[in-house]
Amino acid sequence: MNKRLPLKCPSCENQLQVQQLHCEKCETVVTGIYSLPVISQLPIEDQRFILDFVKASGSLKITAQNMKLSYPTVRNILDDIINRINLLDTNE
Amino acid sequence: MNNRFLYNPFTKIAGIKSFIIGIAGLIITTFICFITGTHFNGLLNIDFAKDSPFWVYLIENLSNWIFISIFLHLSGLILSKSKIRVIDTLGTSLLARIPLIIAPLTRTIPIFQSFIIQSWEMYFITGLYLASLIWTIILLFNAFRISCNLRYEKLIISFIISMLLSEVCTKLALKFLI
Amino acid sequence: MKSLSLVLGICLIVAFNAFSQDFKKLSDPETDKNKLKIAQNFASDFLTKLKNGEEYKFKDEAIDPIKNQFTAETQKLVYQQLKTQFGDFQSLEYAETWIQSNSKAITIYRFKGEFDKSTKKLEIRVVLNEADKIAGFWIKPWSDMLK
Numbered sequence: 001m002n003k004r005l006p007l008k009c010p011s012c013e014n015q016l017q018v019q020q021l022h023c024e025k026c027e028t029v030v031t032g033i034y035s036l037p038v039i040s041q042l043p044i045e046d047q048r049f050i051l052d053f054v055k056a057s058g059s060l061k062i063t064a065q066n067m068k069l070s071y072p073t074v075r076n077i078l079d080d081i082i083n084r085i086n087l088l089d090t091n092e
Numbered sequence: 093m094n095n096r097f098l099y100n101p102f103t104k105i106a107g108i109k110s111f112i113i114g115i116a117g118l119i120i121t122t123f124i125c126f127i128t129g130t131h132f133n134g135l136l137n138i139d140f141a142k143d144s145p146f147w148v149y150l151i152e153n154l155s156n157w158i159f160i161s162i163f164l165h166l167s168g169l170i171l172s173k174s175k176i177r178v179i180d181t182l183g184t185s186l187l188a189r190i191p192l193i194i195a196p197l198t199r200t201i202p203i204f205q206s207f208i209i210q211s212w213e214m215y216f217i218t219g220l221y222l223a224s225l226i227w228t229i230i231l232l233f234n235a236f237r238i239s240c241n242l243r244y245e246k247l248i249i250s251f252i253i254s255m256l257l258s259e260v261c262t263k264l265a266l267k268f269l270i
Numbered sequence: 271m272k273s274l275s276l277v278l279g280i281c282l283i284v285a286f287n288a289f290s291q292d293f294k295k296l297s298d299p300e301t302d303k304n305k306l307k308i309a310q311n312f313a314s315d316f317l318t319k320l321k322n323g324e325e326y327k328f329k330d331e332a333i334d335p336i337k338n339q340f341t342a343e344t345q346k347l348v349y350q351q352l353k354t355q356f357g358d359f360q361s362l363e364y365a366e367t368w369i370q371s372n373s374k375a376i377t378i379y380r381f382k383g384e385f386d387k388s389t390k391k392l393e394i395r396v397v398l399n400e401a402d403k404i405a406g407f408w409i410k411p412w413s414d415m416l417k
Binding site: 129139140141142143144145148205206207208209211214270 | 292293295366382389390391392411412413414415416417
């Protein structure tokens with residue numbers, strides 16, 4: 001099962017941060033307060049789209065073909081993601 | 093084909109593909125309008141008169157499409173933050189007009205070719221036209237929303253203004269050209 | 271609910287149909303060719319005379335109110351208005367015939383007239399009464415609907 005990375009606090013809706021990282025091999029545990037990178041703060045569908053877009057060499061036309069969607073639909077998705085990234089940047 | 097595709101095919105089809113399908117639809121619609129004598133004097137008007145040469149029906153259908161496309165694209169250029177393409181606005185608004193073929197197509201049935209005013213034939217054809225017009229307006233709205241990436245008030249207000257302006261310009265152009 | 275809509279729909283169609291039963295369109299074989307010729311000759315002669323600047327002189331082909339209505343002056347005025355708006359009369363082609371379904375007292379002959387300044391054809395309507403006399407004559411924009 002693919003576990004979804006929780007982004008907001010279920011209690012107060014605030015942005016969550018990373019407190020602990022763990023090495024599976026040597027069992028080292030790093031503790032501290034780390035902010036999630038902007039991309040990780042985006043919804044999973046947006047992250048998937050960014051990966052598809054990068055794999056298509058940043059071509060909206062190829063991304064649209066791969067996703068079986070029209071060009072303006074894909075462009076609109078990209079523009080929405082850019083808006084969300086800008087919003088996250090402003091909040092940070 | 094699911095229901096969503098019937099009122100919003102533009103998530104799958106836009107650009108040159110919608111333009112080619114739309115042009116084919118426009119030519120077929122115009123031809124059927126010519127043989128049945130169905131005039132579209134503006135988007136919100138239908139008239140039944142087998143009284144004109146082919147080019148008159150072509151001008152009517154072309155001006156109905158071109159004016160609404162121009163105003164929708166201008167709205168997009170002014171209001172949208174996305175880099176919109178003219179081929180998307182032209183193609184999707186052309187594809188959105190395909191349901192308007194229903195009324196002229198029905199008029200190929202002999203009883204609908206000439207009839208008395210206020211007869212059931214007139215109400216039936218007008219009813220079909222109204223249904224296809226509502227379908228076309230929904231399609232046109234979705235075409236505009238997707239090709240120009242607008243939302244909320246900007247989308248609704250600019251769509252209404254574009255419709256009104258294009259209706260006025262189409263009427264004036266038809267008066268001047270025909 | 272579906273059957274109710276169907277019943278309502280049928281009632282509506284029957285109601286409209288009953289309403290529109292006053293007139294019936296005749297098929298080509300049903301049309302009386304002699305009466306059609308009377309109507310066509312009148313319309314054609316009338317417009318040709320007026321186009322040539324002459325007066326159409328009625329004999330006994332029309333009822334008196336028509337003769338009284340279309341005086342030489344009215345004829346000139348009507349044609350002048352037509353010419354200004356649609357140009358000179360060119361030709362006439364037969365379109366269809368309608369009769370009053372119940373009484374059959376009148377027959378409506380509809381022709382499409384071509385005028386040189388207009389891309390659209392006009393309706394030239396001639397109405398004949400039971401005695402085959404001209405009882406009505408109109409020129410107006412063509413419509414596939416009988417108005």
